[in-house]
Amino acid sequence: xxxxxxxxxxxxxxxxxxxxxxxxxxxxxxxxxxxxxxxxxxxxxxxxxxxxxxxxxxxxxxxxxxxxxxxxxxxxxxxxxxxxxxxxxxxxxxxxxxxxxxxxxxxxxxxxxxxxxxxxxxxxxxxxxxxxxxxxxxxxxxxxxxxxxxxxxxxxxxxxxxxxxxxxxxxxxxxxxxxxxxxxxxxxxxxxxxxxxxxxxxxxxxxxxxxxxxxxxxxxxxxxxxxxxxxxxxxxxxxxxxxxxxxxxxxxxxxxxxxxxxxxxxxxxxxxxxxxxxxxxxxxxxxxxxxxxxxxxxxxxxxxxxxxxxxxxxxxxxxxxxxxxxxxxxxxxxxxxxxxxxxxxxxxxxxxxxxxxxxxxxxxxxxxxxxxxxxxxxxxxxxxxxxxxxxxxxxxxxxxxxxxxxxxxxxxxxxxxxx
Numbered sequence: 001x002x003x004x005x006x007x008x009x010x011x012x013x014x015x016x017x018x019x020x021x022x023x024x025x026x027x028x029x030x031x032x033x034x035x036x037x038x039x040x041x042x043x044x045x046x047x048x049x050x051x052x053x054x055x056x057x058x059x060x061x062x063x064x065x066x067x068x069x070x071x072x073x074x075x076x077x078x079x080x081x082x083x084x085x086x087x088x089x090x091x092x093x094x095x096x097x098x099x100x101x102x103x104x105x106x107x108x109x110x111x112x113x114x115x116x117x118x119x120x121x122x123x124x125x126x127x128x129x130x131x132x133x134x135x136x137x138x139x140x141x142x143x144x145x146x147x148x149x150x151x152x153x154x155x156x157x158x159x160x161x162x163x164x165x166x167x168x169x170x171x172x173x174x175x176x177x178x179x180x181x182x183x184x185x186x187x188x189x190x191x192x193x194x195x196x197x198x199x200x201x202x203x204x205x206x207x208x209x210x211x212x213x214x215x216x217x218x219x220x221x222x223x224x225x226x227x228x229x230x231x232x233x234x235x236x237x238x239x240x241x242x243x244x245x246x247x248x249x250x251x252x253x254x255x256x257x258x259x260x261x262x263x264x265x266x267x268x269x270x271x272x273x274x275x276x277x278x279x280x281x282x283x284x285x286x287x288x289x290x291x292x293x294x295x296x297x298x299x300x301x302x303x304x305x306x307x308x309x310x311x312x313x314x315x316x317x318x319x320x321x322x323x324x325x326x327x328x329x330x331x332x333x334x335x336x337x338x339x340x341x342x343x344x345x346x347x348x349x350x351x352x353x354x355x356x357x358x359x360x361x362x363x364x365x366x367x368x369x370x371x372x373x374x375x376x377x378x379x380x381x382x383x384x385x386x387x388x389x390x391x392x393x394x395x396x397x398x399x400x401x402x403x404x405x406x407x408x409x410x411x412x413x414x415x416x417x418x419x
Contacts, residue, residue: 001090005041008076008094010036011037014051015079016072018315025055025315046084054079055314056120056145063117064109068102077103120145124322125307128357130398140356143402148311150187151178151406153207153235155242155270161185164203171196173301180391180404181212183242202269207235210308210399212407213351215239215302217383217397217413223248224296229339230254231277234263236301241272251291252277283338295342297350302332304353304360308408311401325359334363338370343416352397352411361410363398377414 017028029048033039036063039047054061054075061078062070077095080086081103088100088107091106095103115134116123119141121184154161161177165185168175173191178184186209190412193199193206220226220243228237231252241250252275254260260277267275278287305320305328306313336351343349351368353360369375380397391404397411 003080003091005092005094010047012073012076014047015054015075018051018055020159021315021319045281050079050083053083059117059120060111064106072087122317125317128359130358139402140400144310146311150190151209152185152204153212154183155203156183157242171180178209180231180389181209184209184212187396202271205238208407210409211235214409214411216387218297218299218350219348220244220297225249225294227251227295227296227342229298229300230302232259232268237275238266241275244274246274248274250275253280255280281333288338291342293344295344295347298339299350300336300339300343301352302335304328304355307356308330308354329359331410332360336368345416345418347416349414350411354407354409356408365412375414375416378415383413
């Protein structure tokens with residue numbers, strides 16, 4: 001495949017905007033494609049794959065390019081050579097003689113033996129991980145560099161999982177059941193689903209298997225009062241509503257009007273009638289106080305660094321910092337304490353993040369339990385067994401891409417005991 005001058009230029013432009021790290025990489029890409037409507041699907045695919053691949057290996061590519069400055073153009077050329085496996089001849093139409101000479105000097109270059117470079121994780125992240133053995137850090141880092149599979153959740157009020165898989169296969173979409181979630185399907189490829197009949201009619205939703213497990217362990221049942229405390233765009237809300245068979249009351253709280261607006265079309269497709277979206281001003285809003293001690297289940301999918309989602313959002317490791325994590329810890333502590341007030345005696349509180357850092361996970365839960373003696377930890381193995389999920393993992397749910405082929409997730413189940 002020969003790369004044209006304009007293809008290289010587009011890749012360079014996108015990488016240049018992405019590595020400013022002033023907004024999410026997928027937002028950069030969407031905006032760029034909106035501005036360049038004449039780009040064909042093949043070009044879009046090449047630009048997206050190369051730019052995201054470059055972010056996934058940015059620490060390595062910067063090390064390869066050193067001591068030169070890792071300019072967007074150099075990064076684009078190295079990405080095409082290393083990720084798209086193009087030789088220098090295939091880049092000839094798009095590059096100058098000097099650039100080709102430089103590329104041949106980089107081509108066989110070996111990287112230094114350095115854990116941050118090999119695992120493609122910033123030093124500050126490595127220092128904070130629970131994994132201390134370099135082999136474990138490397139395995140985690142390599143897992144986070146792989147592209148994520150496309151997982152679906154079946155709306156079992158509309159169709160059974162086996163029927164959906166039969167339909168998908170008949171429509172040319174090879175798939176298999178997810179290994180842990182009883183309502184998940186993993187697609188072999190990444191087809192566009194927005195115009196697909198099963199998607200439009202609310203039979204399937206796109207949701208990572210790990211995220212499905214977080215919803216399932218909440219254990220929502222028919223007729224209960226359940227609160228999704230940080231509902232976001234509502235993937236887990238819909239799962240909880242499904243578990244409740246659209247009965248009882250399900251509150252979807254969030255402080256972002258935009259996120260709750262994104263829930264509306266999904267809610268309409270799902271066919272659920274028991275969901276009540278509510279915009280909060282902050283975690284101590286009067287709407288929260290009104291439900292004190294009334295909820296059977298409360299799910300807190302807390303705002304976090306998102307480092308467990310690096311397969312999808314490789315830019316997050318450069319957009320987060322030790323300072324931003326410390327700020328998040330304050331928020332996580334406050335949100336969990338506020339959400340806990342809603343739980344009735346005997347009720348269940350689930351704290352979850354898509355982070356890999358103990359500071360956002362175990363540390364928050366342990367501090368909460370120390371400050372709230374009326375709550376006890378329910379071992380995760382019990383919560384999983386109750387939902388017939390074939391996974392033994394100990395006291396906490398700690399999912400890792402290289403071990404479970406899901407995003408990195410953490411969850412703890414806490415139960416409010418009587419006085």
